[in-house]
Amino acid sequence: xxxxxxxxxxxxxxxxxTAGGMVFSKSAVYAALNLVTNFLSVAILYLxxxxxxxxxxxxxxxxxxIMVLFLFVIMLLGVETLRAEFDWKKIWLxxxxxxxxxxxxxxxxxxxxxxxxxxxxNTASVLTNPSEMAKVLFTDYLLPFELTSILLLVAMIGxxxxxxxxxxxxx
Amino acid sequence: xxxxxxxxxxxxxxxTTGMFGVLIRRNALVVFMSIELMLNAANLSLVAFSRxxxxxxxxxxxxxxxxxxxxxxxxxxxxxxxxxxxxxxxDLDQMNSLKG
Numbered sequence: 001x002x003x004x005x006x007x008x009x010x011x012x013x014x015x016x017x018t019a020g021g022m023v024f025s026k027s028a029v030y031a032a033l034n035l036v037t038n039f040l041s042v043a044i045l046y047l048x049x050x051x052x053x054x055x056x057x058x059x060x061x062x063x064x065x066i067m068v069l070f071l072f073v074i075m076l077l078g079v080e081t082l083r084a085e086f087d088w089k090k091i092w093l094x095x096x097x098x099x100x101x102x103x104x105x106x107x108x109x110x111x112x113x114x115x116x117x118x119x120x121x122n123t124a125s126v127l128t129n130p131s132e133m134a135k136v137l138f139t140d141y142l143l144p145f146e147l148t149s150i151l152l153l154v155a156m157i158g159x160x161x162x163x164x165x166x167x168x169x170x171x
Numbered sequence: 172x173x174x175x176x177x178x179x180x181x182x183x184x185x186x187t188t189g190m191f192g193v194l195i196r197r198n199a200l201v202v203f204m205s206i207e208l209m210l211n212a213a214n215l216s217l218v219a220f221s222r223x224x225x226x227x228x229x230x231x232x233x234x235x236x237x238x239x240x241x242x243x244x245x246x247x248x249x250x251x252x253x254x255x256x257x258x259x260x261x262d263l264d265q266m267n268s269l270k271g
Binding site: 155 | 172173176177178179180181183184185186187188189190191192194195196198200201203204205207208211214215218219221222225227228230231233234235237238239240241242243244245246248249250251252253255261
């Protein structure tokens with residue numbers, strides 16, 4: 001077993017365990033911490049896939065900004081009020097549905113993809129240089145990039161408007 | 172080298188876990204985290220394909236997905252806070268005001 005394969009299986013195991021831990025944890029804080037660990041292990045998988053920029057964006061945006069926002073809201077609402085338990089006996093239908101989706105995904109993966117699924121990666125990769133990615137991003141994808149800034153602005157305005165306390169006017 | 176199918180299989184399992192979380196949990200915050208997990212699984216397969224076909228388009232798509240996810244989280248958490256203010260709960264089963 002090569003080092004890369006060992007690294008992949010270790011990271012995959014961490015990702016799967018933390019994903020399961022997030023789904024089944026009773027406390028919202030533990031769910032958030034499990035999700036951070038999951039995001040970090042996936043970020044290292046991105047490094048294995050020669051995507052250093054995406055890996056660091058994953059760490060800063062997902063594990064950093066988004067999860068801090070989640071934890072902030074958990075603390076704001078109060079941890080003790082967030083306990084909503086699920087009934088172990090009533091989840092069989094959902095388990096069947098999830099299993100069906102998984103089987104469908106694997107069938108698609110190995111039947112439809114056929115030969116391409118077992119294609120090994122090219123060893124010589126051209127993807128490791130982030131400045132090459134920036135060239136594609138700022139030429140072919142310039143309009144979507146600019147639109148993203150408008151989307152983020154709208155999201156910011158939306159968040160502010162939604163959480164603003166409406167003061168009742170005294171007559 | 173690792174075949175691309177390993178990454179796709181991991182992505183499929185992570186996505187299914189996220190969907191299972193959306194289905195079984197009734198806490199709106201944890202459901203939201205499960206949606207993030209599903210987005211992340213999709214990102215993983217996009218980066219794997221990007222690596223397989225040696226083009227940047229997959230990675231750039233992931234970059235845009237991250238921006239959209241950040242916007243979605245900002246608005247979604249604001250909605251959850253607003254719902255909590257009016258109902259004093261974020262249990263999804265209690266959000267049935269529009270039910271006929």
